[in-house]
Each structure stands twice: as C-alpha cells, then as structure tokens.
Amino acid sequence: MSIKQLTVFVENKQGTMVSITDLLAENNVNIRALSIAETEDFGILRLIVNDEASAENTLKDNGYLIKVTEVVGVKIGDAPGKLSAALGVLDKSNINVEYLYAFMARTEKHAYVVLRVEDNAKAERSLEDAGFHLITEQDINKL
Amino acid sequence: MEKKYYQKEIETMPLEDMKKLQSEKLVKQVKHVYENVKYYRDLMDEKGVKPEDIKGIEDLHKLPFLTKADLRDAYPYGLLAKPLEDCVRIQSTSGTTGRRVVAFYTQKDVDLWEDCCARAIVAVGGSNKDVCQVAYGYGLFTGGPGLNGGSHRVGCLTLPMSSGNTDRQIQFMTDLGATILCCTPSYAAYIGETLKEKGYKPEDIPLKAGIFGAEPWTEEMRRGIEASLGIKAYDIYGLTETSGPGVSFECEEQTGMHINEDHFLAEIIDPDTGEVLPEGEKGELVFTSLDKEAFPLLRYRTRDICVLSRKKCSCGRTLIKMSKPMGRTDDMLIIRGVNVFPSQIETVLLNEGYQPNYQIIVDRVNNTDTFEVNVEMSPEQFTDRVGDILAMEKDLANAMKTMLGINPKVHLVAPKAIARSEGKAVRVIDKRKLI
Numbered sequence: 408m409s410i411k412q413l414t415v416f417v418e419n420k421q422g423t424m425v426s427i428t429d430l431l432a433e434n435n436v437n438i439r440a441l442s443i444a445e446t447e448d449f450g451i452l453r454l455i456v457n458d459e460a461s462a463e464n465t466l467k468d469n470g471y472l473i474k475v476t477e478v479v480g481v482k483i484g485d486a487p488g489k490l491s492a493a494l495g496v497l498d499k500s501n502i503n504v505e506y507l508y509a510f511m512a513r514t515e516k517h518a519y520v521v522l523r524v525e526d527n528a529k530a531e532r533s534l535e536d537a538g539f540h541l542i543t544e545q546d547i548n549k550l
Numbered sequence: 551m552e553k554k555y556y557q558k559e560i561e562t563m564p565l566e567d568m569k570k571l572q573s574e575k576l577v578k579q580v581k582h583v584y585e586n587v588k589y590y591r592d593l594m595d596e597k598g599v600k601p602e603d604i605k606g607i608e609d610l611h612k613l614p615f616l617t618k619a620d621l622r623d624a625y626p627y628g629l630l631a632k633p634l635e636d637c638v639r640i641q642s643t644s645g646t647t648g649r650r651v652v653a654f655y656t657q658k659d660v661d662l663w664e665d666c667c668a669r670a671i672v673a674v675g676g677s678n679k680d681v682c683q684v685a686y687g688y689g690l691f692t693g694g695p696g697l698n699g700g701s702h703r704v705g706c707l708t709l710p711m712s713s714g715n716t717d718r719q720i721q722f723m724t725d726l727g728a729t730i731l732c733c734t735p736s737y738a739a740y741i742g743e744t745l746k747e748k749g750y751k752p753e754d755i756p757l758k759a760g761i762f763g764a765e766p767w768t769e770e771m772r773r774g775i776e777a778s779l780g781i782k783a784y785d786i787y788g789l790t791e792t793s794g795p796g797v798s799f800e801c802e803e804q805t806g807m808h809i810n811e812d813h814f815l816a817e818i819i820d821p822d823t824g825e826v827l828p829e830g831e832k833g834e835l836v837f838t839s840l841d842k843e844a845f846p847l848l849r850y851r852t853r854d855i856c857v858l859s860r861k862k863c864s865c866g867r868t869l870i871k872m873s874k875p876m877g878r879t880d881d882m883l884i885i886r887g888v889n890v891f892p893s894q895i896e897t898v899l900l901n902e903g904y905q906p907n908y909q910i911i912v913d914r915v916n917n918t919d920t921f922e923v924n925v926e927m928s929p930e931q932f933t934d935r936v937g938d939i940l941a942m943e944k945d946l947a948n949a950m951k952t953m954l955g956i957n958p959k960v961h962l963v964a965p966k967a968i969a970r971s972e973g974k975a976v977r978v979i980d981k982r983k984l985i
C-alpha cells in the first residue's frame with residue numbers, strides 16, 4: 408500500500424538543488440511533493456514524483472547519493488482540523504511520526520499527507536480503521 | 551620456463567657476497583662524490599671524514615646525512631656529480647609544497663633504474679608474453695618513465711597510457727588484453743570502481759597483477775583492489791631523489807619489499823638522534839646510492855618510517871626487505887599540540903566500516919586550530935533521516951577522538967565528492983601553511 412519516496416543527499420553548495428530539478432525536468436519527471444531537511448553542512452531532499460523509477464535512474468546515473476524509502480500517503484479533507492485528526496489516530500496507536508509533509512491535489516478538494524513512520528503496516532491499519540483513505544503509487548501517477 | 555628473476559645472480563646473492571659487493575661500490579661512490587660534489591665535500595670536511603676513512607659498509611655511519619633541505623639548498627646543480635654533457639635526463643618531484651627536487655641521470659643511471667623496475671615486473675610474474683599497461687603519470691614524475699623502461703627491458707608489450715582518461719584506460723585494457731597494470735593504488739581503486747559501474751566483473755578483464763606505488767596504501771586497500779580487479783596487487787617503492795620507483799619491490803610473498811641493495815644501501819636510524827638502529831627496529835629509512843653517476847646521494851634521509859628485515863623469503867631472493875612505510879616524519883600534523891598521522895584516520899574509517907576516502911582540513915581561526923575530516927559515505931550508509939546521519943558523524947568523531955586524543959568535526963559527504971585527482975589523492979589540506 409505504501410508509496411515510494413526518493414531521498415537525495417544534497418551538498419550545501421550553491422546550484423545543487425537546481426541541477427537536481429533540471430535533471431528531473433529533462434527526463435519528464437513531475438514532482439508531486441517535496442520537503443527538504445537541512446543541517447549546517449548538508450540537506451536531505453525528499454521527493455514524491457510521478458515516475459519514481461525514471462527519477463531514481465536519472466539521479467543515480469548522474470552520481471547522486473539516493474535512497475528509496477517506503478512512506479505512508481493519506482488523503483485528508485481540505486479543511487481545518489483534518490490533519491490533526493489523522494495525527495491523533497496515529498498518536499492513539501502509539502505511532503511516532505518522524506517527519507511529514509503535505510500537498511494539495513490540483514482538481515479535487517483534497518490534501519495529501521506523506522508520513523514517515525517506523526512501522527508502515529501498523530500506521531496504515533490504524534488510519535484505515537479510522538476511516539482515512541490511503542493513497543497508492545497508482546494514485547500518485549494519476550495525480 | 552618462465553623466468554623467476556630478472557637478474558638472478560644479484561637477486562639471490564649470498565649475504566656475505568652482497569656485503570663485499572656493497573663495500574667495494576661504496577668506497578668508489580664516496581670517492582666519486584667527494585671529488586665531484588663540493589656541497590657534500592664541505593659536509594664531510596666539516597665532520598672531519600675523508601674518503602680514505604670509508605673502507606667498507608661498516609664505515610657508513612661515519613658519513614654525514616643529506617636531507618631534503620640540503621637538496622633544496624643545492625638546487626639545481628649543487629649535488630650534480632657529472633658534467634651536464636654526460637647527463638641525458640632530469641626527473642622532478644611534484645613540488646606541491648614549493649620544494650621541487652630535480653634529479654639528473656646519465657644514460658647508465660637510466661639503465662640501472664630501468665633494470666630495477668624490470669626486476670619488479672618479473673617478480674610479479676611478468677615476461678615478454680605480458681601486456682603491461684603503465685597508467686602512472688609520464689613526464690617529470692618518475693612513475694611513468696620508470697615502469698615504462700622496466701616493461702621494455704622485460705619485453706612486455708608496453709601500453710604507455712599515462713594517468714587519467716579512465717574510459718580510454720578501460721578500453722585499451724579490455725581491447726588489448728592488458729595483464730599487468732602499473733599505477734598509483736588510488737587510481738587502481740578508481741579504475742576498479744569505474745569498471746564495476748560499467749558492469750564489468752573482475753573475470754571479464756584479463757589483468758593478473760598490478761604494481762602500485764608512489765603513495766601510501768593499506769592492506770585493506772590492497773584487498774579491495776585485488777577483489778575489484780581480480781588480480782594480485784604488489785607494492786613498489788622509490789623516490790625521485792634516489793632514481794624513482796624500483797628502489798624496492800614486492801615479490802609473490804607480499805610481505806614487504808625487497809630492496810635493490812646492490813644499488814641502494816639501506817639503513818634505519820632514530821629520526822631524533824640520527825643513531826643507526828639494529829635490524830627489526832622501526833625508524834627513518836636512509837639510502838646511500840652505490841652506482842649513481844650524475845646524482846649520487848650518500849645517507850639521504852627519506853623521512854619514511856619503516857622496518858628492515860633479513861628474514862628468509864620464500865621467493866628465493868636474498869635482498870633485504872623493508873616494510874611498507876608506516877608514516878612519514880613530515881606528514882605528521884600537529885593539531886592543537888597533538889601529533890596526528892593521516893594513517894590513523896584511515897585506520898578508524900576501516901574499523902568503523904567506511905571506505906578510506908577522506909580528506910583532513912586543518913585551519914586556524916582565532917588562534918585555535920580547527921580540525922575537520924570529510925568522509926565519503928556509501929549508498930548503503932545513506933538514509934532519509936537527518937538524525938541518523940548526524941549520529942554517524944558523531945560516532946566517527948568519537949572513534950577518532952579515542953584514537954587521536956583530539957576531537958575532529960566529521961562531515962559525511964557523497965561518494966566521489968572528495969577531489970580524487972587521478973594521480974595522488976589529496977588527503978590533507980593544511981590551510982595554516984597557506985598564509
């Protein structure tokens with residue numbers, strides 16, 4: 408059920424980000440969502456893209472340090488309190504969220520949240536039991 | 551039958567005969583230097599030593615030392631022992647620290663040097679049936695010309711590639727079936743990595759042996775290169791001051807390098823007192839040339855720290871063996887008053903499961919030394935969690951602190967992010983010296 412997140416090591420050098428986004432654009436990869444975690448010395452770029460395999464190969468071939476991580480994607484209503492509700496479900500199940508980021512759909516009135524947790528299956532079960540709709544790789548490709 | 555030695559009589563000479571030969575040559579070499587090199591004559595006169603005082607190798611300790619500083623003072627012609635008309639070649643050190651050394655060669659000097667390299671090639675199983683790819687730099691650097699000459703003498707088909715242009719190296723290696731590779735160990739490792747990236751397996755390439763020198767490398771690096779190229783990897787040692795590569799070379803036993811002691815007389819001294827140490831003790835390696843015409847050096851201090859051994863070798867050679875240099879008296883860094891050898895950093899990395907791809911950066915900010923170590927992380931080590939990477943950096947810094955006694959700042963970087971010139975790897979950037 409989980410979706411694939413592409414993680415890229417980004418050196419703290421001017422122009423690194425744009426060379427990554429340029430590469431993806433040249434290879435017709437559409438970025439659906441991204442987040443960046445940065446420290447003094449380096450950044451970690453996390454991407455959800457429409458064509459994970461193509462993005463992965465392109466970046467690898469160009470010498471980037473990358474890792475594919477399975478994350479949980481969940482659809483939530485575009486209204487105040489919806490994110491809180493989803494997080495509340497996880498909290499009640501004692502599931503620690505390491506990081507998360509959200510994005511909006513272009514057409515539907517929905518937001519999507521990407522969650523990084525220790526145990527994907529457990530998180531997915533809890534969310535589904537609470538009535539949340541999870542998103543799949545196919546959903547991402549269609550977005 | 552395949553030849554096992556290039557010059558059997560010398561390479562397997564009984565010790566007593568070798569000592570006699572060295573003594574005869576030393577007497578002549580000292581006389582040659584005293585008569586033709588004013589710089590060294592002055593040093594001998596100052597010490598009150600006359601050529602007649604040197605009757606054999608037992609008198610070697612009476613001679614004054616030569617250091618790199620002397621070579622700098624005497625630049626360019628001060629240590630030349632032959633008229634320029636008799637010289638045919640120069641070679642030079644890289645001079646990265648602005649201390650260039652220029653060595654001169656007569657044709658006989660070149661011939662003897664190439665013989666030394668030929669002994670090294672035959673010792674790794676080389677013969678006229680082999681294709682020898684020389685990927686050391688050519689030019690002023692001695693690596694390319696030395697092994698090129700040795701390869702010719704053995705009769706190998708010689709590929710004078712020089713260093714760099716790795717795609718072309720691999721093309722020639724595979725198309726022409728190179729069986730012996732000569733280059734720096736870091737370049738050999740780089741070629742191995744590149745072959746792997748291109749989808750080659752070790753069994754896809756015909757290489758059987760490699761002769762790697764001109765920079766320090768570890769046993770772990772040797773195993774890595776042997777696995778990635780599917781070869782046996784042999785060490786070779788030399789320095790421009792004494793001729794170039796081939797001063798000593800490894801045999802099939804891979805337990806140290808046989809010194810071509812019919813040409814280069816070796817001693818180990820205490821680097822602080824200059825006192826000669828007995829066989830088996832660790833100290834600074836000192837060489838005295840025995841046959842050099844143009845650029846003879848008596849008791850030249852190499853600054854390399856190693857051990858000599860006369861233990862019987864299974865290859866049948868009786869030539870004395872030296873260990874791989876364990877460090878240099880001059881690559882020791884003093885950071886916040888503590889002695890740091892780059893080899894210590896390398897040991898920590900290997901112990902902690904990292905590749906020895908690192909760079910030490912030392913600077914001085916507000917009168918305090920800063921000490922940073924950049925380390926390449928492998929794709930397997932990379933994670934999407936910032937916390938994990940910071941923890942890995944901290945663990946490495948702690949391991950280094952345990953080894954060194956001072957705390958570095960460790961930065962993990964992407965593979966190949968550290969500038970790996972295709973020749974020598976730059977392991978230390980000491981910005982304190984650049985002011």
Ligand SMILES: [Zn+2]
Nearest residue numbers: 801863865867
């Ligand atoms: Zn041997």
